[in-house]
Amino acid sequence: GESVGLHLPTLSVQEGDNSIINCAYSNSASDYFIWYKQESGKGPQFIIDIRSNMDKRQGQRVTVLLNKTVKHLSLQIAATQPGDSAVYFCAETHSGGSQGNLIFGKGTKLSVKP
Amino acid sequence: GAVVSQHPSWVICKSGTSVKIECRSLDFQATTMFWYRQFPKQSLMLMATSNEGSKATYEQGVEKDKFLINHASLTLSTLTVTSAHPEDSSFYICSAISPLAGGLGVFGPGTRLTVL
Numbered sequence: 001g002e003s004v005g006l007h008l009p010t011l012s013v014q015e016g017d018n019s020i021i022n023c024a025y026s027n028s029a030s031d032y033f034i035w036y037k038q039e040s041g042k043g044p045q046f047i048i049d050i051r052s053n054m055d056k057r058q059g060q061r062v063t064v065l066l067n068k069t070v071k072h073l074s075l076q077i078a079a080t081q082p083g084d085s086a087v088y089f090c091a092e093t094h095s096g097g098s099q100g101n102l103i104f105g106k107g108t109k110l111s112v113k114p
Numbered sequence: 115g116a117v118v119s120q121h122p123s124w125v126i127c128k129s130g131t132s133v134k135i136e137c138r139s140l141d142f143q144a145t146t147m148f149w150y151r152q153f154p155k156q157s158l159m160l161m162a163t164s165n166e167g168s169k170a171t172y173e174q175g176v177e178k179d180k181f182l183i184n185h186a187s188l189t190l191s192t193l194t195v196t197s198a199h200p201e202d203s204s205f206y207i208c209s210a211i212s213p214l215a216g217g218l219g220v221f222g223p224g225t226r227l228t229v230l
Contacts, residue, residue, distance in 0.1 A: 008155050034218075043118075043207050043221035044158065089157060102148075102219070104157040 008087060010109045019077040019112075023090035023105045028071060030092035034102070035064060035075045039086045047075070047088075077110075085112045115141050116214040120207075120222040127198055128230055134194045135225045137208030143188035144210035148219060149181075152205040164191040198229040 013019050025033065031052040036044035050057045050064045050073075057064050063076040073090050090105040117140040127133050137147055145166045150158040162183055163171040170183035182194040191210075195202055205226050209219035 036221075041205075041224070041226070043120075043209075043224045045221070046215070046218060049218070101160060101163070102158075104159075107157050 008107050008109045010111060012111045012113060013080050015080060015082060015112055015114050017080055019075075019080045019084070019110060021075045021077075021088050021108045021110065023073040023075075023108075025071050025073055025090065025092045025105065026103065027092060027094060028068075029094045030103075032093050033064070033066060033073055034091045034093075035062075035073075036089045036091060036104075037084075037086045038089060038107075044089060080110075080112050082112045082114055085110055116212040116220045117141055118208065118210050118220045118222040120225050122225060123223065124226040124228075126228045126230065129199055130197055132194055132196045133198055133227060134192055135206055135208075135227070137191045137193070137210065137222055139189045139210045139212065139220075142210075142212050142214050144191075144212065145188060146211045147185060147191040148209045149183060149191070149193050150207045150209070152207060152224075154205075158207060161193075166191075195227065198227070200229045203227055203229045 034049045035047040037047050038044045048059045048062050048064050050066050055066050061078045065074045087107045087109045089107045091102040093102050119138045121136045147164040149161045151161050152158045160173050161176045164183045164185040166185045166188050172178045180196055185191040205224050207224040209221045212220045
């Protein structure tokens with residue numbers, strides 16, 4: 001589905017705490033998922049990806065969990081830092097692993113309090 | 115590696131005029147580029163897929179005669195907003211498929227268009 005909305009959900013965390021950002025995706029045929037970070041006035045920045053044959057993938061300070069049963073994706077950020085403050089989007093595609101046609105989720109604004 | 119630039123970064127124009135936005139892949143060749151539009155506090159919406167040497171593929175609801183896309187070289191795609199109106203004011207972002215990024219799309223920094 002397309003995302004529409006007049007405001008973004010906001011997650012506010014204390015510096016040093018862990019953050020969990022959730023995303024519900026729409027297409028059960030999607031087989032590739034990506035998390036992006038977007039700072040104000042900039043383009044999206046790749047964080048981490050996961051294919052549908054996996055349920056968990058870890059990067060540096062970030063972990064993505066995929067639950068295909070309920071079409072749910074989450075991004076966990078460990079020891080959240082002020083520099084993590086941004087809007088986070090999940091994106092899905094079903095074109096076999098390439099960015100054929102990305103469908104973006106609504107986005108969540110992460111605010112980190114020092 | 116895998117850097118995409120956009121020019122201009124922001125532009126203000128009068129209603130009725132046309133505006134051209136450039137998307138360049140700086141250190142790789144991209145046969146496929148994508149154009150997205152993002153309204154304030156909203157998500158990115160794919161507008162069209164730009165293929166080098168052929169016509170662009172537009173998403174449903176996007177007017178191809180209003181948003182002209184030209185992908186004349188392997189490093190440059192342009193989006194021209196023709197007869198711009200205030201409702202075209204938005205953040206336009208391109209991405210380019212990069213072999214340097216494992217076939218992922220690399221996003222440009224975006225162009226803020228304001229139509230008065």
